[in-house]
Amino acid sequence: MTYILGLNAFHWDSSACLLKDGQLIAALAEERLGERIKHKAGFPGKAIKAVLEIGGIAVKDVDYLALGYDKNANSKQKMAYAITNPRRTAKLAIKSLGRRSDMSGLEAKVAEACGVPESDCRFRIEHVEHHLAHIASSFYCSNFDTAAGFSYDAAGDFVSAMYARCQGTDIEVLDRVFLPHSLGYFYTALCEFIGFDHIGEEYKVMGLSAYGEPKHMDLMREMLYIDSGGQFKTSEKYLKLLDQGFDELAQENGEFKLPPLYTDALRARLGPPRIRGQELTQRDMDIASSCQKHFENVVVDILNWLHTVVPGDNIVTAGGCSLNGVTNARILRDTPFKNSYIQCAASDDGLGIGAALWLWNCKLGKQRAAPVTHAYLGLEHSESEMEQALQDADLAFEKLEMDSVIERTAIHLNQGHIVGWYQGRCEWGPRALGNRSILAHPGWPDMKELINRKIKRRESFRPFAPSILADEVRNWFEQDVESPFMMHVVRISEDKREELAAVCHKDFTGRVHTVKRSQNRLYYDLIRKFSEKSGIPVLLNTSFNENEPIVDTPEQAVACFVRNDIDVLVMGPYITTKPGKTAV
Numbered sequence: 416m417t418y419i420l421g422l423n424a425f426h427w428d429s430s431a432c433l434l435k436d437g438q439l440i441a442a443l444a445e446e447r448l449g450e451r452i453k454h455k456a457g458f459p460g461k462a463i464k465a466v467l468e469i470g471g472i473a474v475k476d477v478d479y480l481a482l483g484y485d486k487n488a489n490s491k492q493k494m495a496y497a498i499t500n501p502r503r504t505a506k507l508a509i510k511s512l513g514r515r516s517d518m519s520g521l522e523a524k525v526a527e528a529c530g531v532p533e534s535d536c537r538f539r540i541e542h543v544e545h546h547l548a549h550i551a552s553s554f555y556c557s558n559f560d561t562a563a564g565f566s567y568d569a570a571g572d573f574v575s576a577m578y579a580r581c582q583g584t585d586i587e588v589l590d591r592v593f594l595p596h597s598l599g600y601f602y603t604a605l606c607e608f609i610g611f612d613h614i615g616e617e618y619k620v621m622g623l624s625a626y627g628e629p630k631h632m633d634l635m636r637e638m639l640y641i642d643s644g645g646q647f648k649t650s651e652k653y654l655k656l657l658d659q660g661f662d663e664l665a666q667e668n669g670e671f672k673l674p675p676l677y678t679d680a681l682r683a684r685l686g687p688p689r690i691r692g693q694e695l696t697q698r699d700m701d702i703a704s705s706c707q708k709h710f711e712n713v714v715v716d717i718l719n720w721l722h723t724v725v726p727g728d729n730i731v732t733a734g735g736c737s738l739n740g741v742t743n744a745r746i747l748r749d750t751p752f753k754n755s756y757i758q759c760a761a762s763d764d765g766l767g768i769g770a771a772l773w774l775w776n777c778k779l780g781k782q783r784a785a786p787v788t789h790a791y792l793g794l795e796h797s798e799s800e801m802e803q804a805l806q807d808a809d810l811a812f813e814k815l816e817m818d819s820v821i822e823r824t825a826i827h828l829n830q831g832h833i834v835g836w837y838q839g840r841c842e843w844g845p846r847a848l849g850n851r852s853i854l855a856h857p858g859w860p861d862m863k864e865l866i867n868r869k870i871k872r873r874e875s876f877r878p879f880a881p882s883i884l885a886d887e888v889r890n891w892f893e894q895d896v897e898s899p900f901m902m903h904v905v906r907i908s909e910d911k912r913e914e915l916a917a918v919c920h921k922d923f924t925g926r927v928h929t930v931k932r933s934q935n936r937l938y939y940d941l942i943r944k945f946s947e948k949s950g951i952p953v954l955l956n957t958s959f960n961e962n963e964p965i966v967d968t969p970e971q972a973v974a975c976f977v978r979n980d981i982d983v984l985v986m987g988p989y990i991t992t993k994p995g996k997t998a999v
Contacts, residue, residue, distance in 0.1 A: 417781075418472060419479045419774060420463065420538065421767030424521075426484070427454045427614055428764035431462035432792075433470045437775040437784035439556070441469035442792040442843040444764045446964045451971075453964055454614045460528030465794060467529065474525060475535040481774045482540070483548030483766025488572040492593045496573070541778060543770040545571025547579075547588060549733035549761075552769030554581040555776055556787035557756035563725035565718065568734035568762070569599030576717075576734075578645055580725045584776040584783055589724060595656040596649045598710065599736050601639045604654050604676035605706040609699045610689035614673065615762075621741055621904075622877050624707035625922035627700030634684055635709035645720050647713055653681045695876075711742045718750045728753040733769070735762040738845070740904035740926050744894060747903070759790040759900040760844035789934040790848050790900055793841035796969050801837075801986045804969035808977055810984075812991040817937065824854075824985050825944040826998040828954065831859045832982040833866065835959055837972045838937055842965070846901040847958035848928060849882060849938030851965045851972075853981065855917065855955040857881055862917035862955060869980040872961060878926065881907075881918040882956040884942055885929040891915070891953065892927060901928040917955050928956060 419434040432442035446453055448461040467474065522536040529535075543551070549566035564579035564586060575597035580587040606612070606620045629635075638653045655676050675688075682688065689699050718730065730752040737743065737757050747755060758765050775781050805812045815823065827834055834854045842848045853870065855862050867875050880901055881891075889895040894905040904926045907919050918925045932939040946952040958965045959972060961979060966972045969986060976984040982996040992998075 417479075417775075417779075418470070418477045419481055419771040420466070420477045421481045421483075421769075421771030422459060422463070423483055423763050423766040424458050425456070426763055427456045428762055429455055429457055429459040429462070430760070430764040430767055431459045431466045432767045432771060433466040434771045434775060435470060437772070437781055439768060439772075439784075439787055439792065441466040442760065442768060443794065444760070444964075447793070447841065447967045451964045458524050458528070460524065463525060463528050469794065473535070474529045474531050475537060477536075477538045479771075479774055480521065480525070480538045480540050481767065481770035482542050483545055483571075483763075483770040485542040485544045485572055487542075488544040489574060489591070489593065493573050496594065541770065541774045543773050544574075545766065546574050546577035546591070546734065547586065548766045548769030548773060550577060550579050550581065550586055550731065550769070551773040551776075552765045553731035553733040553756055553758040553761065554586060555772035555783060556758050556768070557729075557731055558786040559729040559731065559754070559756060561727055562729035562731045562756070563718075563721050563727065563752070565721060565730065565732045566734040567598050567714075567732075567736040569597055569603060570594055571763075575599060576647075578721055578724070581731065584780070586773070586777065590645055592646055595651060595654075596647060598639070598647065598713065599734075600654055600656070600676055601649050602706060602710055602736065603673070604681075605702060607673065607675055608677050608681065608685065608688045609695075609702055610691045610693060612673065612675075612691055617735075618738065619874065619877065620703045621707055621739055622920070623695070623700055623703040624741075625704075625920055625924070626876060627697065627702070627704030629705040629708040630701045631685070631705035632709060635705050639709060639713060641713060641716050645717055645724075647717065653678055653684075707741060710739070711745050714742050715745060715749045718746060718752065722751045726751075729756075730754070731756045733758055733761045733765065737761045738902070740902055741924070744896065744903040744905045747896065748894065757900065757902045758787070759842070759846070759848075761902075762845070764844070788899065790842045790844055790846070791840040791850055791935070792843040794967060795840040798987050798989075801969040801989055804973045805986070805989060805991060807970070808973045810973070810977075810991045812989045814988050815990060817988060820985060820988055820990065821937070821941050821944050823990060823998050824941055824983070825948055827983045827992075827996070828854060828856055828945050829948040830998070831856050831862070832996050833870065833980065835972060835976050835981045835984045835986075836941075837959065837966070837969070837984070837986040841967055844900065846928070847956060847965055848899070848901060849930065849935050849956065851959040851967075853957045853959050856949070857918045857951060857953045857955045858914045858916050860916070865980075866955075866957065870961065871957065872979075876921070878920040878924075879918050879955050879957045880928050881915060881925040881953045882928040882930055882938070882942060884939065884946070884952040885931045887952040888927065888929055892925070896927060896929070898927045898929045899931070899934055901926055903927055914951055915953060918953070
């Protein structure tokens with residue numbers, strides 16, 4: 416038996432995972448635990464302890480520790496950039512030494528997190544280059560024997576994108592795009608300009624883009640343009656490269672705050688940037704539309720080139736940019752690739768998985784394990800904990816058989832009640848996929864506005880996802896995709912838009928979550944039962960939270976239910992309702 420602990424450490428989205436003989440058995444982000452800070456940075460000590468507990472092992476049973484970071488990668492390129500930019504890179508060099516110091520004490524940190532002596536840490540440590548770990552995280556989790564690999568984000572190990580040929584257990588790196596050129600920086604800089612200056616808010620700009628027109632495409636092409644052979648460049652006239660490491664931007668509590676990545680030249684072209692909290696203007700919407708459209712165009716051009724180098728039907732993508740669902744759907748429409756796989760935690764929280772899988776398959780030369788077809792890899796809490804949380808909140812509740820739970824919940828949903836749905840193990844990654852979800856009728860009048868305003872307390876333009884039975888996608892959407900991790904935004908069929916009004920975005924799209932019974936039996940059965948009552952095999956699905964990480968414990972689920980306008984809480988076999996919200 417071989418156990419590999421995979422980490423993303425001393426970086427945002429810190430996380431841990433556990434492999435048993437190459438099979439992913441547990442994965443958890445640090446943000447879900449303890450202080451519950453979104454995109455939490457630092458050392459994932461609580462997540463390490465949790466995944467080991469899920470796996471039923473102790474630290475002394477871990478054979479290898481793998482990290483998606485390699486300080487020695489791309490040294491020549493780093494040195495060449497340092498020579499031409501000595502002042503900018505001096506700070507980065509100092510910070511890099513600090514990160515090396517952090518990494519050198521890993522055994523002690525792991526031991527402390529788990530409450531054991533350092534002598535229990537007998538594992539060997541393996542560092543894997545950032546983008547190689549990204550590609551590995553998607554390829555080895557897929558069921559593809561061969562695929563083209565593409566990773567893209569802001570930066571990692573001085574690289575912003577990587578191209579690869581994946582076959583069997585091998586990943587052949589074909590090329591890299593080095594800093595300062597970065598698709599991720601391009602998108603994030605424009606997010607900041609529009610006033611979304613917190614880490615991880617790019618999805619807001621993707622949603623906002625539907626309300627604008629791409630009126631700034633000439634500027635976008637100046638800021639980001641294709642060179643040749645898959646290479647792209649970003650303009651230092653408009654975009655700044657950080658003179659700090661991402662790690663250095665983390666505050667003591669693990670929160671991140673990025674400085675502006677845009678220059679005065681961009682202000683001169685577009686006017687003053689929007690300040691967070693100010694009203695969104697049509698100009699902001701048009702910038703968002705232009706940014707999204709150009710980003711898509713560049714990615715499609717890149718992947719059309721990649722297909723000439725790695726021909727075939729399959730592509731795997733990863734990195735923070737691969738969470739852009741509009742682009743993911745367009746890749747399947749406008750490139751020769753017919754099938755895609757994107758790991759459910761494709762951003763930096765998934766680096767530990769990629770590093771661990773690369774170690775298992777490439778370094779150790781082992782046979783690939785079964786593909787990862789679902790995201791339910793986190794913690795599960797007992798019925799006794801659920802019951803105690805309800806009692807502590809002084810809530811009246813019923814305990815039912817699960818068939819009755821599904822029947823009752825479907826009735827509530829068909830009556831337009833909003834349901835907090837808490838079941839099984841929590842999802843791995845940023846999406847709620849039917850175990851820690853807020854659910855509602857997808858066509859109920861004003862449902863989108865109600866949830867945004869009174870429950871999620873977020874911007875009115877942000878859409879909700881449709882969870883749909885996988886075999887029904889072609890009947891309700893214009894593009895028949897398989898999207899178990901909610902990674903594709905596709906157009907709703909014209910004759911179905913009224914029935915799906917609450918999940919139909921401004922541009923008639925929805926971020927599809929396809930559900931198979933083999934992936935989540937309980938959630939599938941709930942959607943099926945709702946379909947029997949409503950005629951719609953779809954539920955509105957959004958994450959069970961309120962401007963915080965998705966709920967983890969029963970206590971957090973109960974607290975979220977109590978403090979806002981969720982009508983019904985269904986937690987395991989228990990159901991509790993707000994006054995007047997009976998199932999009839």
